[in-house]
Amino acid sequence: xxxxxxxxxxxxxxxxxxxxxxxxxxxxxxxxxxxxxxxxxxxxxxxxxxxxxxxxxxxxxxxxxxxxxxxxxxxxxxxxxxxxxxxxxxxxxxxxxxxxxxxxxxxxxxxxxxxxxxxxxxxxxxxxxxxxx
Amino acid sequence: xxxxxxxxxxxxxxxxxxxxxxxxxxxxxxxxxxxxxxxxxxxxxxxxxxxxxxxxxxxxxxxxxxxxxxxxxxxxxxxxxxxxxxxxxxxxxxxxxxxxxxxxxxxxxxxxxxxxxxxxxxxxxxxxxxxxx
Numbered sequence: 001x002x003x004x005x006x007x008x009x010x011x012x013x014x015x016x017x018x019x020x021x022x023x024x025x026x027x028x029x030x031x032x033x034x035x036x037x038x039x040x041x042x043x044x045x046x047x048x049x050x051x052x053x054x055x056x057x058x059x060x061x062x063x064x065x066x067x068x069x070x071x072x073x074x075x076x077x078x079x080x081x082x083x084x085x086x087x088x089x090x091x092x093x094x095x096x097x098x099x100x101x102x103x104x105x106x107x108x109x110x111x112x113x114x115x116x117x118x119x120x121x122x123x124x125x126x127x128x129x130x131x132x133x
Numbered sequence: 134x135x136x137x138x139x140x141x142x143x144x145x146x147x148x149x150x151x152x153x154x155x156x157x158x159x160x161x162x163x164x165x166x167x168x169x170x171x172x173x174x175x176x177x178x179x180x181x182x183x184x185x186x187x188x189x190x191x192x193x194x195x196x197x198x199x200x201x202x203x204x205x206x207x208x209x210x211x212x213x214x215x216x217x218x219x220x221x222x223x224x225x226x227x228x229x230x231x232x233x234x235x236x237x238x239x240x241x242x243x244x245x246x247x248x249x250x251x252x253x254x255x256x257x258x259x260x261x262x263x264x265x266x
Binding site for chain 1: 156200202203204207208209211223224235236237238239251252253254255256257260
């Protein structure tokens with residue numbers, strides 16, 4: 001497969017659409033069996049478990065691509081979220097309050113699937129919205 | 134100027150080398166006069182002040198590029214830091230302790246200078262290293 005920046009961008013957009021549909025059965029079309037996330041070798045099933053748990057804590061979770069930078073085999077995305085996490089999120093008690101935050105995340109693809117993820121969520125932004133503990 | 138991914142990557146690497154040399158007088162070669170950082174219109178002088186303050190809090194601050202993804206006019210970088218911030222850093226008391234953390238950061242270039250920066254530092258990683266407050 002010849003991977004161009006635009007074909008890889010399209011593949012990434014299809015992955016995000018899959019997440020937003022909660023189409024967990026399709027996740028293997030986009031994510032490698034041996035995927036690693038922030039240094040943890042989750043594998044596809046562990047990665048799916050992580051995403052399912054995220055959507056249980058945050059039922060209104062929706063991934064919005066604010067910025068996409070593609071240079072095969074890497075994709076870098078700035079994701080924007082406006083959602084209401086139940087209970088605890090990033091070690092903070094959100095208790096269903098509406099918050100906005102971003103994630104800056106890098107992906108390395110192996111062929112046409114995500115093999116490695118390096119993600120950082122903007123915890124400082126969430127803290128500012130929640131105010132003093 | 135025709136900007137290719139490799140020329141923009143080289144320009145970004147020269148910017149990082151400038152930071153590591155503390156060559157503040159050269160910063161204007163790499164950063165636009167009207168630069169914005171995380172939504173704040175700092176301008177070149179405000180941006181320089183921010184960097185100078187960072188290196189005063191963290192005298193051993195050194196920017197290391199762990200991953201670089203370039204699609205003009207954007208550069209996305211994962212930066213790795215091993216340093217010892219004095220006093221308070223990210224709202225946490227580090228008091229000179231050695232820590233490691235990463236930054237995932239996006240830049241939009243205007244011509245050959247950085248015009249917009251969207252940065253997220255991995256505060257969760259720093260918290261884990263410092264232990265319970």
